[in-house]
Amino acid sequence: MIANAGQFLLFLAKLFSNREKFRVYAQLILDECVLIGVDSIFIVVIISTFIGGVTAIQTAHSLTSPFVPLYIIGVICRDMTVLELAPTFTGVILAGKIGSSIAGNIGTMRITEQIDALEVMGINSASYLVLPKIIAGMIMFPLLTVVAGFLSLYGGFLASVLTGILKSDEYIYGIRYQFESENVLFALLKALIFGFLITSISAYQGYITKGGSLEVGKASTNAVTNSCIAVLIADYVVAQLLMS
Amino acid sequence: MIEIAHISKSFKGNQVLIDISATFEKGKTNLIIGASGTGKSVLLKNIVGLMQPDAGTIQYDGRIFNEGEAENVKSIRREMGMLFQGSALFDSKNVEDNIKFPLDLLTKTSDEEKLDRVNLCLHRVGLENVNKLFPSELSGGMKKRVGIARAIVLNPKYLFCDEPNSGLDPQTSIRIDNLIKEITDEYNTTTVIVTHDMNSVMEIGERIVFLYKGRKLWEGDNKTIIHSNVEELDNFIFANKLMRDLKGGMK
Numbered sequence: 001m002i003a004n005a006g007q008f009l010l011f012l013a014k015l016f017s018n019r020e021k022f023r024v025y026a027q028l029i030l031d032e033c034v035l036i037g038v039d040s041i042f043i044v045v046i047i048s049t050f051i052g053g054v055t056a057i058q059t060a061h062s063l064t065s066p067f068v069p070l071y072i073i074g075v076i077c078r079d080m081t082v083l084e085l086a087p088t089f090t091g092v093i094l095a096g097k098i099g100s101s102i103a104g105n106i107g108t109m110r111i112t113e114q115i116d117a118l119e120v121m122g123i124n125s126a127s128y129l130v131l132p133k134i135i136a137g138m139i140m141f142p143l144l145t146v147v148a149g150f151l152s153l154y155g156g157f158l159a160s161v162l163t164g165i166l167k168s169d170e171y172i173y174g175i176r177y178q179f180e181s182e183n184v185l186f187a188l189l190k191a192l193i194f195g196f197l198i199t200s201i202s203a204y205q206g207y208i209t210k211g212g213s214l215e216v217g218k219a220s221t222n223a224v225t226n227s228c229i230a231v232l233i234a235d236y237v238v239a240q241l242l243m244s
Numbered sequence: 245m246i247e248i249a250h251i252s253k254s255f256k257g258n259q260v261l262i263d264i265s266a267t268f269e270k271g272k273t274n275l276i277i278g279a280s281g282t283g284k285s286v287l288l289k290n291i292v293g294l295m296q297p298d299a300g301t302i303q304y305d306g307r308i309f310n311e312g313e314a315e316n317v318k319s320i321r322r323e324m325g326m327l328f329q330g331s332a333l334f335d336s337k338n339v340e341d342n343i344k345f346p347l348d349l350l351t352k353t354s355d356e357e358k359l360d361r362v363n364l365c366l367h368r369v370g371l372e373n374v375n376k377l378f379p380s381e382l383s384g385g386m387k388k389r390v391g392i393a394r395a396i397v398l399n400p401k402y403l404f405c406d407e408p409n410s411g412l413d414p415q416t417s418i419r420i421d422n423l424i425k426e427i428t429d430e431y432n433t434t435t436v437i438v439t440h441d442m443n444s445v446m447e448i449g450e451r452i453v454f455l456y457k458g459r460k461l462w463e464g465d466n467k468t469i470i471h472s473n474v475e476e477l478d479n480f481i482f483a484n485k486l487m488r489d490l491k492g493g494m495k
Contacts, residue, residue, distance in 0.1 A: 109335075114333075114334055119294060123349060
């Protein structure tokens with residue numbers, strides 16, 4: 001465990017030693033932004049909209065006291081979405097989608113000697129392959145989190161209004177009630193950290209792959225498992241640090 | 245010229261290379277031969293820097309490679325071209341982009357010059373009109389040719405080939421061998437080839453190093469190899485019936 005953590009840190013250090021000129025990375029970062037961001041929008045849209053709807057319905061179901069005003073459903077939806085569901089749920093979803101893709105891609109390059117080919121050309125393979133993914137992840141995860149947040153709140157709105165739980169103006173009043181804008185910054189900071197963790201852990205798992213196609217599959221599984229664990233631990237640590 | 249001296253390498257206590265010294269000459273096809281598991285590929289990986297030897301030195305034209313500074317190592321690496329066993333073409337790039345890749349990253353030539361160079365290299369390895377094909381659309385022999393084209397695109401001083409004939413039919417193997425030999429003569433490269441293919445040994449083995457259980461047992465060329473008095477080398481060369489018959493005929 002400690003040895004693995006040490007190797008992971010050495011791997012991160014390798015990304016910045018003897019790297020290529022920045023112009024080499026510019027196009028790669030754009031390509032990765034498309035792969036990580038644009039290609040993930042569909043799943044983020046679907047999941048966040050439904051999660052928002054489910055949150056609203058379940059909150060309404062739990063609020064049975066007549067002394068609690070209905071707009072509180074909107075308040076709870078907003079705080080859950082902004083502080084937790086949008087960044088963390090998006091992180092866990094993308095750990096599965098992006099993490100397995102990165103580990104599989106780099107793992108296959110490793111076992112088919114494509115990484116060796118880069119090294120023989122005098123190119124820092126870790127930096128060339130991984131750094132653009134990490135930078136793209138740190139750019140796109142916050143953007144996807146913003147999209148997820150909006151759609152989750154909209155999903156809550158749709159579910160509340162269409163099922164008649166509360167009126168649209170009550171929901172809107174709720175999501176605007178005592179709104180603290182720093183919470184959005186917390187969410188974006190979390191997303192930034194999750195973006196770094198998921199892309200770097202997954203890339204590391206792919207990069208250290210040895211053997212054949214079976215090991216590439218294992219690397220993908222490890223990437224998803226380790227990324228999810230890292231996201232949840234980071235979520236707790238960031239919440240503890242920022243909320244205390 | 246590449247000189248290796250007293251190279252040793254072990255993995256978890258298992259000694260794979262034991263005190264190997266050899267010289268690979270410029271303008272010649274230098275072969276490292278031996279049965280499977282004798283450490284040929286490990287030796288090649290040490291020579292090109294994909295692995296670090298536990299002991300010994302590797303020198304490229306007098307420049308120490310394995311203990312040098314990072315910038316020095318990088319500059320030597322940029323004088324290398326390598327054909328990998330599985331060709332190691334980038335799956336996500338087409339043939340043209342695969343060959344152009346080292347030019348894109350390591351030179352400042354214009355797009356037209358790069359394209360001219362790519363087409364020249366493709367023509368040199370006998371491939372035309374394949375620029376837009378992806379590696380998955382190529383045959384094994386074509387992949388090797390594209391691999392060679394990528395290896396020579398920067399006019400390397402040192403050319404390395406890891407099992408260039410593996411998975412190829414005999415005719416294609418001979419064509420690939422001849423191509424490597426022609427390129428070695430044309431570019432005056434120091435070419436190092438790892439192989440266990442006896443056709444290659446007899447066809448292009450201008451200088452041969454024979455490895456057995458991690459040790460160098462013999463060094464010579466394709467003219468002297470069949471007259472060696474090394475039993476292990478004899479067993480390797482005359483492992484198949486055709487070669488044994490040939491040996492019988494010679495006697």
